[in-house]
Amino acid sequence: QVQLVESGGGLVQTGGSLKLSCAASGRTFSSYFMGWFRQAPGKVREFVAGINRSGAGTYYGDSVKGRFTISRDNAKNTLYLQMNSLEPEDTARYYCAANVERVASNFLEYRYWGQGTQVTVSS
Secondary structure, X not given: OEEEEEEOOEEEEOOOOEEEEEEEEEOOHXXXXXXXXXXXXXXXXXXXXXXXXXXXXXXEOOOOOOOEEEEEEOOOOEEEEEEOOOOHHHOEEEXXXXXXXXXXXXXXXXXXXXXXXXXXXXX
């Protein structure tokens, strides 16, 4: 199994940027497909971005396309999410997740989760 710890969240103004990190430990990080999800109070957990094991394939939710970039460094066992042009609607707790089967937009397919990091965008 793999353990995941997110960092990099915080408070930012509209139009600002943040870069989230997800440090992995345990089983070989490069064997996992990875995803970023977010959840705001009272809302369903939403797919933000996903990346395949090599990092060559990336996928994004419609609400973040063109603003967010997912990447990974398998040598450092770390997943990243660069978030630009942030909007108040991006306010949520952000989670990284690992899946052995594929990149999926359905959070139910991911077995391993971090505790999340809070991102708050002020207007």
